[in-house]
Every structure is written in structure tokens, then in C-alpha cells.
Amino acid sequence: MSELKNDRFLRALQRQPVDVTPVWMMRQAGRYLPEYRASRSKAGDFMSLCMNPEFACEVTLQPLERYPLDAAILFSDILTIPDAMGLGLYFETGEGPRFKKTVRTAADVDALPIPDPQKDLGYVMDAVRTIRRELNGRVPLIGFAGSPWTLATYMVEGGSSKDFRQAKALAFNEPETMHRLLDKLADSVIAYLNGQIEAGAQAVQIFDTWGGALSHVAYAEFSLRYMQKIVDGLIKENDGRQVPVILFTKNGGQWLETMADTGATALGLDWTTDIGIARQRVGERVALQGNMDPTMLYASAERIRQEVAAILASFGSGNGHIFNLGHGITPEVDPERARVFIESVHELSASYHSQGDPE
Amino acid sequence: MSELKNDRFLRALQRQPVDVTPVWMMRQAGRYLPEYRASRSKAGDFMSLCMNPEFACEVTLQPLERYPLDAAILFSDILTIPDAMGLGLYFETGEGPRFKKTVRTAADVDALPIPDPQKDLGYVMDAVRTIRRELNGRVPLIGFAGSPWTLATYMVEGGSSKDFRQAKALAFNEPETMHRLLDKLADSVIAYLNGQIEAGAQAVQIFDTWGGALSHVAYAEFSLRYMQKIVDGLIKENDGRQVPVILFTKNGGQWLETMADTGATALGLDWTTDIGIARQRVGERVALQGNMDPTMLYASAERIRQEVAAILASFGSGNGHIFNLGHGITPEVDPERARVFIESVHELSASYHSQGDPE
Numbered sequence: 001m002s003e004l005k006n007d008r009f010l011r012a013l014q015r016q017p018v019d020v021t022p023v024w025m026m027r028q029a030g031r032y033l034p035e036y037r038a039s040r041s042k043a044g045d046f047m048s049l050c051m052n053p054e055f056a057c058e059v060t061l062q063p064l065e066r067y068p069l070d071a072a073i074l075f076s077d078i079l080t081i082p083d084a085m086g087l088g089l090y091f092e093t094g095e096g097p098r099f100k101k102t103v104r105t106a107a108d109v110d111a112l113p114i115p116d117p118q119k120d121l122g123y124v125m126d127a128v129r130t131i132r133r134e135l136n137g138r139v140p141l142i143g144f145a146g147s148p149w150t151l152a153t154y155m156v157e158g159g160s161s162k163d164f165r166q167a168k169a170l171a172f173n174e175p176e177t178m179h180r181l182l183d184k185l186a187d188s189v190i191a192y193l194n195g196q197i198e199a200g201a202q203a204v205q206i207f208d209t210w211g212g213a214l215s216h217v218a219y220a221e222f223s224l225r226y227m228q229k230i231v232d233g234l235i236k237e238n239d240g241r242q243v244p245v246i247l248f249t250k251n252g253g254q255w256l257e258t259m260a261d262t263g264a265t266a267l268g269l270d271w272t273t274d275i276g277i278a279r280q281r282v283g284e285r286v287a288l289q290g291n292m293d294p295t296m297l298y299a300s301a302e303r304i305r306q307e308v309a310a311i312l313a314s315f316g317s318g319n320g321h322i323f324n325l326g327h328g329i330t331p332e333v334d335p336e337r338a339r340v341f342i343e344s345v346h347e348l349s350a351s352y353h354s355q356g357d358p359e
Numbered sequence: 360m361s362e363l364k365n366d367r368f369l370r371a372l373q374r375q376p377v378d379v380t381p382v383w384m385m386r387q388a389g390r391y392l393p394e395y396r397a398s399r400s401k402a403g404d405f406m407s408l409c410m411n412p413e414f415a416c417e418v419t420l421q422p423l424e425r426y427p428l429d430a431a432i433l434f435s436d437i438l439t440i441p442d443a444m445g446l447g448l449y450f451e452t453g454e455g456p457r458f459k460k461t462v463r464t465a466a467d468v469d470a471l472p473i474p475d476p477q478k479d480l481g482y483v484m485d486a487v488r489t490i491r492r493e494l495n496g497r498v499p500l501i502g503f504a505g506s507p508w509t510l511a512t513y514m515v516e517g518g519s520s521k522d523f524r525q526a527k528a529l530a531f532n533e534p535e536t537m538h539r540l541l542d543k544l545a546d547s548v549i550a551y552l553n554g555q556i557e558a559g560a561q562a563v564q565i566f567d568t569w570g571g572a573l574s575h576v577a578y579a580e581f582s583l584r585y586m587q588k589i590v591d592g593l594i595k596e597n598d599g600r601q602v603p604v605i606l607f608t609k610n611g612g613q614w615l616e617t618m619a620d621t622g623a624t625a626l627g628l629d630w631t632t633d634i635g636i637a638r639q640r641v642g643e644r645v646a647l648q649g650n651m652d653p654t655m656l657y658a659s660a661e662r663i664r665q666e667v668a669a670i671l672a673s674f675g676s677g678n679g680h681i682f683n684l685g686h687g688i689t690p691e692v693d694p695e696r697a698r699v700f701i702e703s704v705h706e707l708s709a710s711y712h713s714q715g716d717p718e
Contacts, residue, residue, distance in 0.1 A: 163654055163689065165654050165657050165689070165691075168652070168654040168655075168657065168658075169654070169657040172654075172657070172658035172659075173658050173659050212631065213631075214631070214652075215630045215633075215652050215685075216631060216632060216633035217633070218652070219631075251610060251631065253612075253613045254612050254613060254631060271574045271575075272571065272573070272574060272575060272578075272610065272613060273575060273613060274576070277575070293527070293573075293574050293577070294522075295522055295523065295524050295527040295528070295531075298524050298528040298531070299528060299532050310576065330522065330524070
């Protein structure tokens with residue numbers, strides 16, 4: 001593998017000094033980019049884009065051609081695992097993801113296989129290898145998976161949901177069945193992420209999109225517990241480098257302390273949490289990633305710069321900040337506003353860093 | 360006015376001793392009740408139900424006929440104020456509320472009148488008087504309004520929204536315009552709630568449904584600040600009794616301390632916050648209302664009782680807890696599960712109270 005030319009992202013995750021704060025955006029390869037829309041119509045649909053390693057590589061690299069981003073993230077979907085389990089993922093226009101089969105009983109759970117990353121999710125492993133080759137050491141590549149709870153909500157509901165009543169009713173009424181499902185998903189995620197790491201992912205992020213819909217107690221029992229299992233089961237070092245793990249629970253701002261207790265390298269923050277207060281709460285245990293409101297990208301360039309400055313000031317001096325949005329960039333954003341965001345982070349953060357100085 | 364026979368709710372709000380923990384449910388007069396659905400089809404549609412004081416009274420009292428609830432809440436909608444401002448509220452089936460006119464410019468804001476409660480919202484004042492008369496002192500009546508920020512999101516977007524991009528873009532790009540709108544809404548809410556109090560509401564709740572979609576800093580600037588203005592502007596005492604104010608910011612669990620600083624009597628909690636931790640954080644300054652996940656009402660009777668017990672244990676002994684759901688009860692709930700919830704609160708909370716004992 002070629003030497004890494006820009007290691008800001010990995011250094012910041014390890015809370016090591018950097019010259020400027022690294023930045024990437026959740027869903028940076030996405031519909032707001034005209035070149036992405038072109039690739040997608042070439043490929044046919046979203047899943048064809050994910051399942052073809054050449055297309056997946058092409059769209060993964062698109063935002064890096066445009067912007068001075070400090071990391072690439074594998075273009076894929078969080079629902080590849082349940083799809084590989086045989087549930088039949090498909091997308092209805094305007095409806096979000098759907099599954100042909102749902103998982104609602106102990107027998108349904110028992111019938112689920114644990115997908116083999118090479119055999120059942122080979123297209124993802126191929127995509128990781130292709131992207132690493134094409135990146136040629138420009139920036140690190142992030143692999144990812146959905147959290148077991150998040151995957152379980154889609155599998156039980158059969159798709160998206162507003163209140164997760166089927167998934168929660170299963171968790172409340174048959175906790176053992178839900179725990180068996182979550183445990184199987186945790187094992188699947190471990191195998192899948194370790195496969196991505198072996199194929200070349202240099203950091204991994206766990207997207208716990210729906211953990212924040214749980215109560216304080218249910219979050220610990222049904223979501224965090226299985227993210228802990230994943231953190232424990234992941235390959236710690238590859239290619240002579242540590243492999244950082246980022247946990248991101250949307251709406252999880254109340255639970256940062258227990259998230260840090262998992263031993264994750266970094267926590268992703270949505271925009272409802274003040275990053276300075278978060279830093280005080282978790283201390284030196286983890287790096288923090290985030291956390292501008294993605295809707296801020298509909299504001300003026302000047303206002304975006306102001307917000308970047310405010311978040312940098314709230315984090316303050318010292319190491320361990322990876323700038324990001326608090327959630328994915330939305331399809332209607334003007335790509336030039338994304339540029340303002342990314343460039344402002346580098347420009348305005350320099351004064352908070354003095355790389356190489358002994359602390 | 361007739362003497363109040365059950366004052367548990369008002370006593371708990373003032374953190375005074377009670378025999379059992381009082382309980383009510385957000386949206387307790389709602390579609391999960393067959394008698395509500397019957398009234399609604401008689402009335403024609405949702406707004407006809409709201410705008411007719413006899414119908415509004417009828418559905419307000421329905422859950423009290425079924426269950427031993429400790430408070431009634433005015434049947435109405437949070438969007439009566441923007442409707443009275445001339446925006447033309449209507450409901451599309453399955454689409455939620457809509458406005459014929461939106462508010463997006465300084466000129467739009469300037470053109471908005473501050474509704475006169477008696478003249479422009481007389482149907483609500485009449486409903487409050489009718490309900491008070493028909494309640495005949497059984498339990499106290501809660502009045503309510505939406506928070507200025509929450510109302511503003513609907514007015515700027517023209518209806519519901521997933522990410523509030525129009526409302527946020529206005530707040531980010533033209534903060535002065537947004538502040539004038541919010542200030543006008545705060546004045547309108549003050550007049551409206553004071554009207555409800557004079558008509559007979561014995562406590563009021565401010566529903567800040569969308570404050571939790573803001574960043575930490577933006578919440579203070581665009582939502583909390585105007586709820587503070589409302590708390591300051593409300594009638595403090597009526598009919599020889601204090602008039603408690605409950606602030607409820609959905610997804611506001613990170614901001615309880617600043618919410619308590621407003622001088623509100625109580626804070627409403629959604630289910631993501633542990634009520635025991637919340638109590639430690641806000642101390643003796645406010646009562647706490649909440650906070651069972653409404654989805655728990657899809658669980659078994661036994662599981663519901665378990666959850667009620669766990670929330671009571673987390674709050675612990677002492678005064679100042681009003682039991683509620685963490686958000687509105689949903690239409691598909693079996694009314695018998697709601698009964699289990701309500702009866703469990705009374706039954707399981709007795710051991711935490713010893714009414715009248717000196718502290």
C-alpha cells in the first residue's frame with residue numbers, strides 16, 4: 001500500500017497534534033453533487049451503485065476531487081448486512097429503504113445467517129480494495145456499518161419508521177428474542193468491519209442512527225451494549241497503524257460518558273450538543289467528531305464561516321477534534337456552500353494548532 | 360367556580376405532598392379512543408372539533424370518564440395562533456397541518472397581527488369556560504400553547520418539515536427578521552395563555568415540539584429566550600391559586616438546567632432522559648413531568664407496570680413528580696393499555712408518598 005500523504009484525520013482521532021483540524025462530511029458522496037447524480041443514473045439505481053465496486057469507487061472519490069477533504073468514506077449503505085442475511089433490501093422512491101421479509105419472531109431470528117464478508121458481501125470488500133488503490137494514499141479511507149439496534153429497527157419494521165413501535169414492542173415484550181437478534185447482528189458487524197479493515201479501511205464508524213429513540217435505560221440495554229461488543233471484537237491494529245473506531249449515536253448527547261466508556265477512539269456528535277461541553281464531559285478519553293447543523297449549509301457563506309469559527313472556539317485549543325456535520329449533508333445543498341464549510345475549517349482552525357510542538 | 364376535588368396535579372407541580380403521584384397523558388383526548396373518533400366524525404373534521412366549544416368540551420372530558428386521570432387538558436391545536444393571524448390553517452389527510460400563507464420576509468412578519476384572545480380566539484376561551492363548568496371541580500384544567508420557535512417553524516415552512524431548512528435559513532441569514540417574528544409570537548402566546556387563565560385554565564403548558572432540532576446555542580437564542588419572555592409575562596396567580604407553568608422541549612434533555620432558570624414551575628421530560636438524573640441536575644427548583652416512552656403502551660400490561668415502577672423508582676421519594684408519557688399517546692394504542700398505565704401510576708406510587716407528613 002502506498003504511504004499516507006495526509007494523515008490529519010488519523011492523527012486527530014488519536015488526539016495527536018495536527019496543522020489544521022481535519023474535516024469530512026457524512027454523506028459527502030451524495031445527491032448534492034451533480035457528478036454523483038450522473039454516476040447514479042449511469043448505474044441505474046442506488047443499490048446498483050453500491051454493488052458495483054467501480055461505481056462505488058467512482059462516487060467515493062468525487063467529493064475528494066472537488067474539495068480538500070481529509071478522509072474518504074466507503075460509498076455503501078448501512079443495510080447491506082440485513083440484505084446479505086436474505087431479507088431482500090429494496091428502495092421505493094420517496095419511501096426510503098424496505099425489506100421484502102421482516103424479522104418478528106424467535107424463529108425468524110434463528111433462521112438468520114451471519115453473513116460471511118468475503119462470500120456474501122464480497123462487493124463491499126472489493127469496493128474497499130478498489131477505493132484504497134485509487135486513493136493511492138491521498139487520505140485515509142473510513143469503513144462503516146450500522147449499529148445492531150439501528151439495523152434491527154429496519155429488520156423488524158420492514159423499513160423506516162416514525163416511532164419504531166414494532167421493534168420496541170419486540171424489545172419490551174420479548175427481550176430475549178431482541179437480544180438474540182442484536183447479538184447476531186453484533187457478530188455480523190464485527191465480521192463485516194474486520195473484513196473492511198483487512199481490505200483496507202483505516203478507520204471505522206458505527207452509525208447508531210436510531211439509538212437516540214430509546215429511553216436512557218433501553219439505550220444501554222439494546223444499543224450501547226452491542227456497540228461495546230463490536231468495539232471489543234474489532235481488529236485493533238492493521239498495517240502498523242491503530243484502527244480507530246468512531247461511535248455516532250444520533251440524539252445521543254445525553255449518553256456521551258457511557259459511550260466513551262466503551263473504549264471507542266472517538267464519538268460523533270450531532271449538532272444539539274455543544275462540543276466544548278462534550279469535551280469537558282468526556283475528558284481526554286476520546287476524540288470528538290462534529291458537529292455543525294447540516295442545515296447551516298443553506299445559510300450564507302459568511303454565516304457558515306461564523307458557525308465554523310464558533311464550533312472551533314467551543315472546542316478550543318488542543319488535540320482530538322475532527323470537524324464534520326452533525327448528520328449527513330442533504331441533497332439540495334449548493335456544492336459551493338459545502339466548499340465554504342470545508343475550506344473555512346482548515347483556514348480558521350490553524351490558529352488553534354501548532355503542529356509538532358511538544359505539549 | 361366549584362371547589363377543586365382532586366388537587367394532586369397542582370400540589371405536585373408546587374412540590375407539595377400528595378397521596379399518590381398524579382398522572383395525565385399528552386393527547387389523552389385523541390384518536391385511540393373510539394368515543395373520540397365518534398365525536399370527530401360527528402363534527403366533520405379536526406378543526407371543527409377544536410372550533411366548537413361544545414365538541415371541544417365533549418372530547419376533553421372523554422378520557423376522564425374512562426380513567427382516573429388527575430388533570431384535564433383543553434382540546435385544541437398548537438396552531439390556533441398562526442391561524443388567527445390569518446395564515447389559513449388546514450389539514451391534509453396523512454400530511455399533517457398546512458398553512459395557505461407562509462411567513463418568509465420582514466414584510467410578512469410586519470403584516471402579522473397579534474391576535475386578540477377574546478375577539479380572534481374566542482372559540483378557545485369559550486371552550487375553556489365550558490370545560491371548567493362541565494368539569495365541575497373534578498380535576499384541574501390545563502391550558503396550552505405552542506412555543507414561539509415551534510409556531511415559527513410551521514409558519515415559515517408552511518407546514519410540517521423534516522429538517523426545518525426554511526425556518527433555520529431565515530434564523531441563520533436574517534436573525535433580526537426571525538427575532539421579530541418570535542417576539543410577536545411570544546406576545547401573542549402571552550395574551551393567549553393569559554386569556555385561557557382568565558377563562559379558567561388552572562395551569563398552562565408550553566409545547567416546544569421543535570426546539571430540540573436546534574443546536575445548543577441556537578436553542579438558547581431562538582427558542583428558550585422567548586419561552587422566558589412568556590414565563591415572565593404570564594398571570595402568576597388566579598382565583599387565589601398560583602398558576603403553574605410547564606415547559607416541555609421535546610429532545611431538550613441536554614438543556615434542563617437553562618430551562619429551569621426561566622422560573623417555570625415544572626419541566627416536561629421526553630423518555631430519553633432519566634428522570635432521576637434530571638432531578639439531580641435541576642435540584643429543587645422545578646417539578647418534573649414525564650416520562651414513559653409512549654411506545655411502551657404497545658407492550659404487555661405486565662411490562663407497562665414494570666416500566667411505571669422503574670420510573671417511579673428513578674424519581675424516588677419526595678415531592679414534585681407528575682407522571683406522564685414522554686410525548687403524545689398514539690392513535691393505535693389499545694385503550695385498555697392506557698388504563699393499565701394510569702392505574703399502575705396510582706397503585707405503585709403510594710409507597711413513595713405519605714401525604715401530610717411533615718417533611
